[in-house]
Amino acid sequence: MMESQYQNRQYEKLQVKVFPDRQALGYQAAEEAAAYLRQRLASQQQVRIVFAAAPSQNAFLDRLRQAPDIEWSRVSAFHMDEYIGLAEGAEQLFSHYLTTHLFRDVQPGEVHLIPASGQPEQIIQRYSDLLAVAPIDMVCLGIGENGHLAFNDPPVADFADPQVMKVVELDAVCRQQQVNDGCFSTLAAVPRHALTLTIPTLLSAQRLFCMVPGKNKRQAVTDTLRQPITTACPSTILRQHAGCTLYTDSDAFQELADA
Numbered sequence: 575m576m577e578s579q580y581q582n583r584q585y586e587k588l589q590v591k592v593f594p595d596r597q598a599l600g601y602q603a604a605e606e607a608a609a610y611l612r613q614r615l616a617s618q619q620q621v622r623i624v625f626a627a628a629p630s631q632n633a634f635l636d637r638l639r640q641a642p643d644i645e646w647s648r649v650s651a652f653h654m655d656e657y658i659g660l661a662e663g664a665e666q667l668f669s670h671y672l673t674t675h676l677f678r679d680v681q682p683g684e685v686h687l688i689p690a691s692g693q694p695e696q697i698i699q700r701y702s703d704l705l706a707v708a709p710i711d712m713v714c715l716g717i718g719e720n721g722h723l724a725f726n727d728p729p730v731a732d733f734a735d736p737q738v739m740k741v742v743e744l745d746a747v748c749r750q751q752q753v754n755d756g757c758f759s760t761l762a763a764v765p766r767h768a769l770t771l772t773i774p775t776l777l778s779a780q781r782l783f784c785m786v787p788g789k790n791k792r793q794a795v796t797d798t799l800r801q802p803i804t805t806a807c808p809s810t811i812l813r814q815h816a817g818c819t820l821y822t823d824s825d826a827f828q829e830l831a832d833a
Contacts, residue, residue, distance in 0.1 A: 596787035600633025627668035
């Protein structure tokens with residue numbers, strides 16, 4: 575069994591666990607997420623989970639889909655964002671990523687994919703209605719290089735957003751990250767618009783598991799933990815959520831001495 579050695583830190587309400595590498599991070603995060611999922615399944619008929627789709631989630635999802643004793647047939651799965659304008663079946667679609675990395679193997683009882691085509695307003699209404707049926711129990715997410723949560727980049731992030739889901743224009747840093755992650759070969763190929771769940775929707779969950787490995791995320795992690803809580807770095811809001819754990823690694827975590 576993999577050693578789960580890590581450092582524990584606390585930043586306001588946010589618990590932070592720092593691991594030697596992304597594999598150890600993913601293993602421990604998945605173990606804790608699976609334990610929470612089993613706990614919820616023991617006390618309610620259905621558990622509703624929102625998942626992120628990004629390379630930062632690979633190790634976590636790889637371990638989660640191997641976790642034993644989970645009745646996935648009682649899980650209702652959602653994802654938090656999707657590009658607008660990609661062709662049906664494109665490998666870069668987040669629906670494709672989550673299907674291949676998790677859903678196809680564990681087969682949740684319900685999988686609600688955000689459509690890759692159609693009228694955005696109609697998609698938003700349908701998805702918002704699905705999310706409104708019952709509370710979200712868990713969100714498994716990451717943080718963008720610009721501090722975004724889902725596709726809530728600094729220019730469009732709103733901590734008091736009245737919408738459940740909205741259309742956004744992706745900022746330059748966010749679009750470049752998709753190239754940095756190897757999802758697109760050029761910046762020109764990255765869509766300019768996307769659908770995203772809003773920040774209040776994500777924060778409405780009782781429990782958030784946030785996986786952020788890698789040296790490309792070092793500034794984002796530092797800003798998340800040290801910057802003022804504003805939409806200039808949307809992920810700073812995680813410091814106000816008592817049910818959120820940030821799992822990071824030595825590549826992403828900048829050791830900072832407290833004043």
